[in-house]
Amino acid sequence: MPLLVMKFGGTSVGDLDRIKNAAQKVKREVERGYDVIVIVSAMSGKTNELVGWVEQTSPLFDAREYDAVVSSGENVTAGLMALTLQEMDIPARSWQGWQVPLKTTSAHSAARIESIPRDNLDAKFGEGMRVAVIAGFQGISPEGRITTLGRGGSDTTAVAFAAAFDAERCDIYTDVDGVYTTDPRISDKARKLDRIAFEEMLELASLGAKVLQTRSVELAMRYKVKLRVLSSFEDTDENSGTLVCDEEDIVEQNVVSGVAYQRDEAKMTLISVADRPGIAAAIFGPLAEAGVNVDMIVQNISEDGRTDMTFSCPVNQVARASEALTKAKDAGSINFHELVADTDVAKVSVVGIGMRSHAGVASQMFEALSRENINIRVITTSEIKISVLIDRKYMELAVQALHDTFGLEKA
């Protein structure tokens, strides 16, 4: 039987009525003849509550315990979704990550999927099960402990299942009806895109557009998974939402496709680092080991053999980063005078594959920010995006100004 993967995010399963609504969408596909693998997130707010408890209990928490706690929200939704489908006379059952098993690395709270053996689910599909409901975001480590895939990991779960089970399509149901030129909550001129290139989606996701987790897009690109983002709160058909696809499938392309932001960033600066070959590795190695997601990195011009090193990371990893760097200093592997953390910054980026063939996007961007008197703290660029770190209070203003400057309200 052909197979679909359908993923429902937190707001799509936020209460029992919404779970029922999502189940109706699953039922429709079953009636069309599909076997379905449903991936569910925790009810909206639940994961934040659990993360809050962990952080209050232990600021430098044991990530293995974090995972054990935080994964529980998805277990609840998976069971409730299976029960809802059963009430509609659809043969369904729930699976937690370790039951599938969805095997991951041991990198707790940011584990990577290693494999999804098909045997268990295939056996049940063979016995007449029509829907397997999977608790998203979680897996099991080689040591037999529960792992999680990082925030938004349910998207990655969905794409990984779609790849492993050769799904015809992977539909990501969410609280928006597609991918927008920017967050409509920030600019009312935001416009829905019918199609977006994998590469652009990748940048938007990694830049905090919050529609899809980065790794899910990477995976979809690698395994050629047909990925669609659509609304769980509207009637949808084959043409709804936004299709994430190859660059060549997009006919008309603006130079800039979207403006993304990441609100909760922190800027950390190591002041007066002894500059020598290997110093970057000595700094960022321990950070990686501590699980800090370093994003932008800027090194100042060296003077008298010393330099300043600046990087950005999520605000909630500042304590962890400080600890890792202080340890490395105590161990003598790095040397710096001071570590300064600015936790009041945000990142704003413009993204577009059209930038490859158009010059002047950067200067247009900087001028627009300058007109609004927004000071740029850090700049980084790639082939298809330009990002700046600015004071958090100017974030919304910057997004709106850039959306206007690049004329994104028009297709």
Added chain:
Amino acid sequence: MPLLVMKFGGTSVGDLDRIKNAAQKVKREVERGYDVIVIVSAMSGKTNELVGWVEQTSPLFDAREYDAVVSSGENVTAGLMALTLQEMDIPARSWQGWQVPLKTTSAHSAARIESIPRDNLDAKFGEGMRVAVIAGFQGISPEGRITTLGRGGSDTTAVAFAAAFDAERCDIYTDVDGVYTTDPRISDKARKLDRIAFEEMLELASLGAKVLQTRSVELAMRYKVKLRVLSSFEDTDENSGTLVCDEEDIVEQNVVSGVAYQRDEAKMTLISVADRPGIAAAIFGPLAEAGVNVDMIVQNISEDGRTDMTFSCPVNQVARASEALTKAKDAGSINFHELVADTDVAKVSVVGIGMRSHAGVASQMFEALSRENINIRVITTSEIKISVLIDRKYMELAVQALHDTFGLEKA
């Protein structure tokens, strides 16, 4: 190293501060030189919330999905408790039922413990772990699915671990400071017992005294586990709380030790059942299969080959019981005119091992209820208890009257 089992109920881990308070009690025992196995319930209210969602989703729920959903509350507390202990520099980690593994039967939502292999925990204790925090109430079936042990199952988890690991003691920390002659919320004359016999505790537990789950007391009796009930909200020492012990260890004994009640009972009557040998089995077999906990059973005198059969069960199992009986009728294995459910009854009982050697307790009880104009619907008796089913609205009144009648406020 000597080992203790400490169990903390839902109110004892109701928020982060209370978890910290419970962890302090664990720390004290670790400092005294004990290895500790901590069993935790879900935060108070959480399990009810989850059960509510399941019942709203599917009144005749698939018990396997019920278990998958409802067990998640304990996972949260176990992780948070491990983190709290780690913050106190105590080597601790959490274990979910399937990780231990705590092996159970496949009787979902009321599974029985089959075995607790010691290898995994012993290995970690051998490596220096001082506290194993176990998510109570849950296990794993031979089919690899999550099971739960029934409400209050964390007590049973605690006693089973105490037996499996030869614990010196099993301390049940709860929101009361011991076992009382009756529920202090119903009678302000209720008095704490220093000791109570296993047999009495067994009756009190099964009668809804809510301090300990029945099976935990059975298990403790069978494996001679030193079981103590004490408060998590007071400073406690070796003599705190109530010791549940053998009958011979109790010196002074009242005829009646306590008055228990069960609020949410239902009385179901099969009217005009064809009376023939084997009819009771034909009725109660399907009920047992459907997982209905039938309690009291009364059969009327037979007339013209037909009789009425009355039984009681928890109110929330009435739908399930009706379905099972209607199915059996449709299948022709039983025959009755009508099935009547009265969901407004409660059970009140007096319990005491002294009743074995004293006559007249029953008549004293019935007179006391008569004086209050409380009509008795059903009566059952055993060697050490007498139970009556009455209208729910008279429950508190009945408990108070019986507590007075048997002079339970005095030791």
